[in-house]
Amino acid sequence: MTRSTLRIASVGALSAALVVIGGCTTTEVMPSHSASPSYVSTYEAPPAYAIAPLTGEQIEVGALATPSLAAKVDNHPDARPQIGLERTDIVFEELVEGGLTRYVAVWHSDVPSVIGPVRSIRPMDPDIISPLGGIVAYSGGQSRFVEMMRAAPVYNAIHGQRDTDDTFYRGDNADAPHNVLVKAPEVIAQHLDLAPPPQLFAFSDSIASATATKEGTPTAGMDMRFGGASSPSWNWDAASQRWLRLQTGGTPDTDANGAQLSAVNVVVLRVPVQVIQSIPTTQLIGSGEAWISTGGATVRATWSKSSMTAPIRLLDANGVAVRLAPGNTWVELVPLGGSLAFR
Numbered sequence: 001m002t003r004s005t006l007r008i009a010s011v012g013a014l015s016a017a018l019v020v021i022g023g024c025t026t027t028e029v030m031p032s033h034s035a036s037p038s039y040v041s042t043y044e045a046p047p048a049y050a051i052a053p054l055t056g057e058q059i060e061v062g063a064l065a066t067p068s069l070a071a072k073v074d075n076h077p078d079a080r081p082q083i084g085l086e087r088t089d090i091v092f093e094e095l096v097e098g099g100l101t102r103y104v105a106v107w108h109s110d111v112p113s114v115i116g117p118v119r120s121i122r123p124m125d126p127d128i129i130s131p132l133g134g135i136v137a138y139s140g141g142q143s144r145f146v147e148m149m150r151a152a153p154v155y156n157a158i159h160g161q162r163d164t165d166d167t168f169y170r171g172d173n174a175d176a177p178h179n180v181l182v183k184a185p186e187v188i189a190q191h192l193d194l195a196p197p198p199q200l201f202a203f204s205d206s207i208a209s210a211t212a213t214k215e216g217t218p219t220a221g222m223d224m225r226f227g228g229a230s231s232p233s234w235n236w237d238a239a240s241q242r243w244l245r246l247q248t249g250g251t252p253d254t255d256a257n258g259a260q261l262s263a264v265n266v267v268v269l270r271v272p273v274q275v276i277q278s279i280p281t282t283q284l285i286g287s288g289e290a291w292i293s294t295g296g297a298t299v300r301a302t303w304s305k306s307s308m309t310a311p312i313r314l315l316d317a318n319g320v321a322v323r324l325a326p327g328n329t330w331v332e333l334v335p336l337g338g339s340l341a342f343r
Contacts, residue, residue: 052109053196054089056203056326059109067134067194068108069184070154074119075101075230079178080247084115086255090200091263092128092331095273095280095338099227104128107184108197116181117174118159121145124282124333126152131311132197135187137168139180153309155191157182163190173256200311201329202321207241207264210325211316213295217342222293224268224332225339227280232332234266236296243293245330264327266293267314269303273335282333290314291340294325298342 049058054068068089073082075093085091085105092104104125107115120141129136130152139159140146150156159168159180167190171181204210221235221243233250234243242262245253252260268291272283287304292314301322304313312331314322334340 051199051203052089052326053199054106054108055328056199056201056324057109058326064109064196066108066188066196067155067191068106068132068197069111069115069134069188070104070106070129070132070136071115071118071182072121072125072136072138073103073105073115074117074178075103076178078174079117079119081254081256081258082117083173083181083256084112084184085261086257086259087112088328090329090331092333093226093232094122094124094128094282094333095226095230095335096122097278097280099229101226101230101232106132108134111184111188113183113185114171114181115184116171117178118168118180118182119177121149122281123148123276123279124284125149126154127282127284127305127308129154130309131200134194134197135191137164137182137187139177155194157187198311201314202323204323204325207295207325207327209323210265210294211322212265212292212297212299213325215316216293216295216297216299218296219293219298220296220343222266222268222291222298222343223339223341224334226335227338234263234293234330237262238296241295242327243330263330264294265324265329266332267291267324267329268293268332268334268340269312270336270340271333273337280335282335284312284333288336290322291342292322292324 048061050061052059087110088105089108090106093101096102118139121138123145126148135155137157157164167183167186170179173179223233225231231248233246237244243266245261247253254260270289274281284305290301290303292299301314301316316322
């Protein structure tokens with residue numbers, strides 16, 4: 001058999017084999033599709049929330065549509081314990097005459113029925129209060145200072161004026177002049193046409209994520225001196241995750257119920273103070289050194305304020321906004337001529 005004959009025979013045998021194999025194959029049965037199972041989602045979208053502008057806490061949308069109420073609160077020893085300070089969103093402490101301090105206390109998210117005692121206005125108060133808008137309550141003051149406050153974009157509620165006859169009164173908490181009290185909700189209710197305050201500071205979503213907590217130096221407490229008669233301090237309390245306030249001499253600073261005043265954030269601004277016509281006047285338009293304490297730690301920063309109505313900006317060493325923890329804040333305006341020490 002020649003090679004060509006062998007090749008033809010092989011091809012023929014292969015063809016025959018393929019025919020046999022083809023005849024033995026069966027059609028594959030494909031599985032049928034079953035009906036899709038029914039599915040009911042149990043997911044519920046989380047409720048929308050807003051941020052309280054002065055504390056950074058989560059609130060219901062539209063829950064804080066009212067204006068803020070700032071008040072010039074007395075800090076003379078005869079005025080203590082003050083009423084309502086434990087429920088403030090922010091407190092600013094400033095140097096006044098005689099080496100004493102007074103407060104600009106601000107309520108918005110939690111307004112007590114009564115606040116005070118309120119005292120007279122000072123020349124730095126328009127710079128502190130103007131960024132908030134809203135209302136300021138005080139007992140009067142030198143005409144030049146009252147005119148400055150009236151020129152600010154804030155409603156002035158002043159003791160002794162016709163519009164405060166039903167909301168300001170002298171209480172039995174102390175002797176005059178340390179006893180002018182204010183019915184806070186009633187004052188706010190009279191001015192619901194005013195806008196709520198804007199957000200003043202940057203906030204984190206927790207104490208653990210606040211700038212000072214993450215990046216700061218562990219701090220047991222801080223001691224400040226405003227003047228000869230005022231050297232308050234703060235101690236860290238790990239159990240409550242708050243700073244506890246003490247007055248001059250290390251005495252716990254308490255509210256009207258006997259509880260020690262406290263803060264989630266303590267912001268210290270080193271500020272120049274000029275004595276103008278015998279009145280210490282804090283200079284807030286400018287910039288300077290700042291220290292922010294949260295979560296048992298402190299971070300160094302800079303503060304700046306560009307105008308009367310501009311908020312105070314807090315930036316870290318990299319120029320990034322310092323984030324406070326959600327909660328209340330005390331801002332200590334410590335004079336450059338005073339002192340500040342951390343423990």
